[in-house]
């Protein structure tokens with residue numbers, strides 16, 4: 314769902330005039346941030362539920378604001394999407410993520426895919442395939458170690474989505490559907506999309522131990538992915554009970570605070586060397 318214009322700068326305002334003034338201010342600040350590359354990536358491990366090993370990481374952006382410190386993506390991504398600034402920001406993310414993954418590989422860590430969130434605008438961008446291909450060449454990352462996360466809303470235009478996904482698959486990258494279950498995916502078309510993985514949204518995972526409906530939804534999604542030969546990862550795993558439930562129901566991978574929040578590259582390297590906690 315679109316959280317229209319929810320950002321740091323608006324929260325403090327009630328009247329429209331200062332809202333638009335602040336949007337202008339935010340836009341200018343974001344432009345500066347892009348020019349000066351005031352962003353950093355944090356990384357959250359994705360864990361194989363059988364082995365407990367880190368088998369992937371999701372790259373998540375933070376804005377390292379010179380005065381305000383680290384700003385969460387929830388405070389600027391939707392604005393960036395509306396204003397179109399998400400395109401240069403998204404390109405920075407893609408390049409930084411591929412670069413970092415290549416560095417880890419060069420340092421001798423086990424090879425694993427890095428997941429990058431693609432915004433709607435990026436997905437509908439002309440020559441997305443060419444741009445991604447260029448970044449892969451520049452960074453030297455083998456395409457199989459890049460995973461792109463799209464959301465269900467991007468698959469609403471079925472023909473366009475299939476066309477774009479086929480192009481991305483030609484590159485050799487992986488594609489997953491993020492926040493699965495929160496949108497309106499047509500189950501009929503799901504099998505026609507050339508995708509690799511579903512990410513079960515954390516809103517379903519949150520209540521699996523208390524809400525039988527959510528438990529049923531999660532087990533059904535997992536069973537469906539096995540029938541469709543897709544991999545499945547559960548997001549937002551915060552407790553051992555949730556982990557146990559997901560294991561019993563044959564979920565492949567898990568991601569969440571139970572193992573680790575998103576961390577900087579140094580902390581992630583520590584986990585790659587010593588394993589995730591618990």
Ligand code: C2E
Pocket residue numbers: 357372373374385386387390399403406430431432491492515548549550551568569570571574575
């Ligand atoms: P998302 O793609 O669904 O990413 C997962 C979010 O859930 C992350 O928030 C992560 O910190 C949080 N999370 C992970 N495990 C848990 C858990 O166990 N419990 C709870 N309560 N939360 C958990 P974050 O990093 O603040 O990112 C928020 C959203 O911002 C992302 O949601 C994604 O939609 C967007 N975003 C982040 N980075 C990028 C980016 O580079 N490009 C684009 N287009 N969007 C991004």
Ligand code: CA
Pocket residue numbers: 371430462491
């Ligand atoms: Ca994501």
Ligand code: CA
Pocket residue numbers: 491492512514515548
């Ligand atoms: Ca998600």
Ligand code: CA
Pocket residue numbers: 492
């Ligand atoms: Ca989300």
